[in-house]
Amino acid sequence: MEKIYIPGMSVTREELQKITDLFRSQKMPVVPFTNEYLFLSKMSKNNIRKLIMERIDFICHRHDGVHLICHSMGCNLGVIASSHPCVESLTLISPEFGSTTRLEKKEILERTSQKYQQEQIETFPTRSLGEQLLLVGLFLRSRSWALKELSHIDVPIRVYYSEGDPFVSREEIRKIGDFTTKKIMVETSNHNPLLSEKGPELVKMIKRYYGE
Numbered sequence: 001m002e003k004i005y006i007p008g009m010s011v012t013r014e015e016l017q018k019i020t021d022l023f024r025s026q027k028m029p030v031v032p033f034t035n036e037y038l039f040l041s042k043m044s045k046n047n048i049r050k051l052i053m054e055r056i057d058f059i060c061h062r063h064d065g066v067h068l069i070c071h072s073m074g075c076n077l078g079v080i081a082s083s084h085p086c087v088e089s090l091t092l093i094s095p096e097f098g099s100t101t102r103l104e105k106k107e108i109l110e111r112t113s114q115k116y117q118q119e120q121i122e123t124f125p126t127r128s129l130g131e132q133l134l135l136v137g138l139f140l141r142s143r144s145w146a147l148k149e150l151s152h153i154d155v156p157i158r159v160y161y162s163e164g165d166p167f168v169s170r171e172e173i174r175k176i177g178d179f180t181t182k183k184i185m186v187e188t189s190n191h192n193p194l195l196s197e198k199g200p201e202l203v204k205m206i207k208r209y210y211g212e
Helices: 013-025 045-060 073-081 102-112 129-152 170-174 199-209
Strands: 002-006 066-071 087-093 157-162 182-186
Touching (some): 002 013, 002 073, 045 129, 066 073, 157 170, 157 199, 182 199
Parallel strands (some): 066 087
16 A cells, blocks of 8 residues: 655755655655646646546556645645555644634644754744735635535544644644544644654554554
8 A cells, every 4th residue: 555645835855755765764665756746737627637536546556545644724735636546544743723712822822832942943944925826725715625625534544743833733633533533632832843852753653554
């Protein structure tokens, strides 16, 4: 069973390589979908869906099925792709299906800032204002598509999120899936816990979930 990793919109090539190396080190290699989202930002929903489905079709020619492991905006694309008949499961890491309220963000930071004050502050790649706007537009569009399809997902879902992540709404996480959907908190404040010191532990949890 092949695993496809769909990254968030701000991942750098170096970070994506680090993540794929992390999975490989745990003997669970993943195939990265892409980190070049600028070209997707100018495409329609149907063309984006077609591109994702064609990618899964190509992989399914060599494998019985695929698991989707998605991060942040990649979770939006994962929801869109989950209707493909070859998709066996959907793993969501730090999904942003709804923004945190000012109060919720304040509570998260007050509760966890001391605990994770030693963690390195995340840096994001420098992009022009025009590129940033295109990516934000893609995020908002893909989120709206995902929210329309989220309640119709037929494959098992598992959710992982960082305890100190102020960008992920706990209220929205509670709405994902049904009583069979397990939501697991990872003890870090990194928006992508795979890039934190808990990364190896998280990959091991995902691996156990897949029964490997």
